[in-house]
């Protein structure tokens with residue numbers, strides 16, 4: 416679908432209202448031809464002809480036309496505003512839904528601020544176009560045509576003279592349209608970039624402060640700001656060249672009328688009243704010519720924005736619900752990785768990983784940072800698809816499963832915790848917003864979060880700031896754990912979830928997790944042996960490969976990486992102590 420067809424699909428439901436608006440505009444423009452005729456009659460019939468009794472009627476017509484035009488002036492913009500708000504509402508909604516559907520890879524590629532500017536600045540250009548530009552262009556074309564037709568009925572020669580200007584204007588409009596297109600595209604790109612920069616700097620403000628990088632960031636901002644300003648000025652430099660030429664043509668019309676019309680009036684080929692009438696139509700010819708340049712800008716701004724939004728919108732997520740998805744509400748939780756490899760940007764991230772887990776088992780994963788532990792979990796949740804090999808859940812390839820059911824059966828406490836600006840209760844009950852408070856509290860108790868939440872002034876109703884500002888790392892991790900536990904999922908993934916909590920809390924959480932055992936398949940990614948040692952199976956990952964596997968006891972006997980980590984964590988401090 417082309418961007419314009421896509422745009423049309425949004426405006427289509429409003430086409431009746433749009434036509435009503437255009438009809439009202441036609442009426443408005445049609446009325447504009449009356450007053451000059453009346454003025455002509457005042458000159459010819461009343462002033463020159465001496466029919467003074469006609470004057471009150473003519474003045475009444477003038478007043479009436481002016482009044483009706485004023486009422487229409489109110490109705491037309493309101494009508495188009497209704498259309499534009501309707502179009503925008505649907506479009507924002509569609510784009511937002513699409514953004515939610517996009518996969519991890521999409522969000523890796525796109526900057527948040529850039530995506531935000533699609534929903535703000537670009538949408539506004541479309542709103543302006545539907546609300547104001549469509550009707551204005553239509554109105555001005557009508558003025559021009561109506562005035563020309565009226566002048567033709569009065570005097571063909573004079574009309575032909577005035578018509579000579581038209582081809583020049585058309586050529587000029589096309590020229591400007593072509594010239595400003597890249598400039599507007601540049602403006603949109605610069606605006607997105609500026610937006611993205613500001614968004615990142617506001618989000619990362621704490622880092623900026625911690626490193627006292629305010630000056631450095633200000634300098635970078637100034638460069639962005641400057642680039643945006645330059646883009647706007649470059650564009651203005653292009654269109655501003657055209658404005659005086661359009662102005663010149665519109666003034667030429669006055670000259671033509673006064674010169675040629677005046678000569679004809681002197682020769683008696685044209686009545687004085689007709690000259691007044693034609694003069695009354697002059698603004699209807701002038702205005703479209705004066706406005707043409709602005710319209711070109713508005714249309715081009717609109718086209719660029721539609722194209723930008725459409726480009727984002729038309730990016731299809733690589734990972735989506737399969738057409739003939741195998742549906743299954745509740746999973747047992749058996750998992751198998753069959754020779755799974757995953758590459759991203761030409762790099763091997765996971766290589767030939769195979770393991771299987773029975774329902775209810777606990778799997779520990781250990782390995783240095785960057786070994787690929789989180790990636791394995793991302794493959795299980797199908798945030799990414801494997802490059803080679805298969806991931807099976809309950810014996811079915813995840814690529815054949817209903818994506819949302821699969822993820823609904825997985826509770827994940829992610830490594831980088833994200834909390835919404837909402838109450839703590841709202842954050843914990845994110846997966847099940849309707850669940851009773853008891854359940855929220857139970858999950859918080861299991862995650863050892865209850866006591867610190869209750870110690871807060873507003874308890875569970877405390878609003879946590881954006882991304883959980885105001886909470887310590889360990890507190891955020893525990894809320895994230897409670898959020899995963901509340902789902903009561905068949906598969907529970909704890910990715911480095913207890914790294915920021917003290918040993919005592921960790922032991923408590925371990926105990927709570929033991930109570931879950933049997934009903935849930937649990938993955939624990941951790942660097943503390945104490946978190947992993949009771950797992951049914953432990954995988955040691957290194958450079959995307961499984962280097963060692965077995966139970967705690969087997970791995971110690973193996974005397975490899977795991978045993979070294981164990982030695983380091985349990986014995987070294989003791990030796991030092993001695």
Ligand SMILES: Nc1ncnc2c1ncn2[C@@H]1O[C@H](COP(=O)(O)OP(=O)(O)O)[C@@H](O)[C@H]1O
Pocket residue numbers: 523759760764782783784785786787788789790791
């Ligand atoms: N989608 C991706 N694109 C590019 N690189 C990736 C992607 N996913 C993971 N990686 C890279 O793969 C490596 C393993 O990442 P990760 O699984 O997060 O490691 P771990 O969780 O073991 O610390 C890292 O070097 C990371 O940068």
Ligand SMILES: [Mg+2]
Pocket residue numbers: 788789790830910
């Ligand atoms: Mg990780």
